[in-house]
Amino acid sequence: MDHQNQSSQSGIVIIGSGLAGYTVIREIRKLDKTTAITLVTREPGYFYSKPMLSTALASQKSPEQLASTNAEGMAAQLELTILGETDVSAIDTASQTIETSKGTIAYGKLVLGLGADQIRLPLEGNATDAVMTVNDLEEYAHFRKALEGKKRIAILGAGLIGCEFANDLVSGSYEVDVIDLAPQALGHLLPEAAAQMLQLKLSAAGVRWHFSTTVKSIDRNGDVLSITLANGSVINSDVFLSAVGLRPRLDLAKAAGIATGAGITVNRHLETSAKNVYAIGDCAEVDGLVLPYVMPIMQAARALAPNLLGQVTMLTYPAMPVMVKTPALxxxxxxxxxxxxxxxxxxxxxxxxxxxxxxxxxxxxxxxxxxxxxxxxxxxxxxxxxxxxxx
Ligand SMILES: Cc1cc2nc3c(=O)[nH]c(=O)nc-3n(C[C@H](O)[C@H](O)[C@H](O)COP(=O)(O)OP(=O)(O)OC[C@H]3O[C@@H](n4cnc5c(N)ncnc54)[C@H](O)[C@@H]3O)c2cc1C
CATH class of the missing domain: 3.30.390.120 (Enolase-like; domain 1)
Structure with a gap:
């Protein structure tokens, strides 16, 4: 199917149905009910709240329940066209078109809400295919399936996502080992004394910590994953989750000649180096800052929506504390x-x-x-x- 000419030249095209994409659309619709909006996304187009992935066991939510509105519901609610399960492979900033797995689409303004990939560390062993990551609802559904009938989970990474999953899993009576190269949990966020307090509470809840080391190899022994650490110890586990950080998705922008740094570079109006192309969310670097959290997305969406509609608006960020969802502390x-x-x-x-x-x-x-x-x-x-x- 070729969608060329289906979206008007003056329309807004958004790539990505994460919090960034959907929050921008909500903000546009608060200001303007008629501009044509097309959302193109690899996901089916449902709306879900990503932060709930790391608390879903304790709140007894299945992956299906986390998708609060399906694509049809979102399209009706926000009056937009959704092209779900559609991959964007290229942006042509001269002709103002994007290449997708369902054809070429023209844009008046283009918003990149591409998100970030979980970083995958190179590991040795015969079970590297068993390494799981959770960065969207589909991956989370696979993770929950892998947990069925299992007891022991090893998590590589004691950052925000690793600690939250560790807490959620122990609350679901799983045995959890957490491994991190740093000497403490939440090394980028907490001073040592604070981290120690959190570690003690999570230890009391059942988390076992392995600090100042990393995973060297992962091998399958029958049904068991045998995880060898750089310090020589071996952890036997059933499921292995890697949560070692995020890398903004830059490939599309780079291939189109759009400036990138750690993220897709945007100014305080969320404009990239290409005319009529904007970026927001985990993929974007605003004024040198990549802040992969919900609050910055909310702020940015409130500035981006008027800019897309021709009302020049500058992004400001207030102080934006982040809640670490560890009910143990x-x-x-x-x-x-x-x-x-x-x-x-x-x-x-x-x-x-x-x-x-x-x-x-x-x-x-x-x-x-x-x-x-x-x-x-x-x-x-x-x-x-x-x-x-x-x-
Ligand atoms: C488990 C977990 C817990 C979290 N908890 C918190 C929290 O408590 N507080 C907080 O502030 N933050 C939290 N975060 C971070 C927060 O969820 C993210 O910052 C936010 O969801 C990112 O939204 P996004 O739209 O930028 O990216 P994403 O949600 O990753 O969306 C990217 C979209 O782009 C699409 N896409 C990418 N490339 C293409 C392509 N080529 N073609 C078509 N579509 C494409 C994807 O399919 C997806 O729809 C958490 C993150 C995780 C993983």
């Missing part, structure tokens, strides 16, 4: 900006910890709140400088 973090100069100051309170990252003149530049201290989230957030201000 609820945690909220707002890490200091890269290169920020200051020191962590700890204040242990009953059932919690306040960690402040302060400059030498006492200005709050970042924080971590654990346990009962999470109640202070509002006042700490107010005290922080914005990440991207309007000046």
């Amino acid at each position: 609820p945690t909220i973090v707002s890490p200091p900006a890269k290169g920020a100069v200051g020191d962590w100051k700890m204040n242990a309170i009953e059932d919690g910890l306040e960690a402040r990252f302060e400059s030498s003149d006492g200005k709050l530049l970042g924080f971590a709140l654990l346990g009962s201290a999470t109640a202070q989230r509002g006042s700490f957030t107010k005290e922080l400088p914005p990440i991207l201000s309007s000046e």
Whole structure:
């Protein structure tokens, strides 16, 4: 089927049906009900909330239940055309068209909401095909299938996603081993003392930690996965989940000659280096920042929608703390900006910890709140400088 000429030259085409793609569409529809919007996505086009993937066991949700609205429902609700299960293979910025597995589509404005890939570390052994990642609903459905009738899960990576899955899995009575090259959990987000508190709570819930090492090889012995660590120990497990970080999807942009850095480079109007092409979400780098979280997407979508409709609007980022969904010890973090100069100051309170990252003149530049201290989230957030201000 050839979709050329089906979407008008002046229409908006969005690639990607993740939170970025759908949030932009919602914001456009708040401002404008008539502009033609076409959503092209590899996924079926359903809407789901990705953060719920790492809490679905505890909240007793099946993968099917996580897709809150199907493609038809989204198309009707937001008055748009959805091309689901459609792969985009090229962007031609001169003719303003994209090549898809269902034909060529013309765009007036193009939004790249392509997301990011889970990084896969090169591992040795005869069972590397058993390495699982969870970065979308389909992968999560495979993961849940793999868990059926199984007991032991090994997770490579003690970052936000690794820790959240570890907590969710122990709450579902699985045995969980977590391996990380860093000497602590959430190495990019938490100071050591805070990480230790979280580790203790998760240990009490049943998580076994293997820090300062990594996985060397993964081999199959009958039904069992035998995971050899760089420090020589061997973990026997049934399922292996890799959660070692994300890499923005850049290939489409690069092949089209669109500027990229760590992400697809955009300015404060979310414009890429190509005319009429914009980027948002996990694939985008705004003013040097790649922030793969929900709050930045919400902010960016509110700025992008008016820009797409011709109302020049500049993106600002307030302080945007991230909640780590570890019910064993609820945690909220707002890490200091890269290169920020200051020191962590700890204040242990009953059932919690306040960690402040302060400059030498006492200005709050970042924080971590654990346990009962999470109640202070509002006042700490107010005290922080914005990440991207309007000046
Ligand atoms: C388990 C988990 C828990 C999380 N929890 C939190 C949390 O608690 N708080 C928080 O702030 N953040 C959290 N995050 C991060 C947050 O979910 C992401 O930042 C956000 O969902 C990214 O949305 P996105 O639309 O940019 O990318 P994605 O959701 O990855 O969407 C990308 C879309 O692009 C499509 N696509 C890509 N390439 C092509 C192509 N060539 N052709 C067609 N379609 C294409 C994909 O199919 C997909 O539809 C979590 C992430 C994970 C994995």
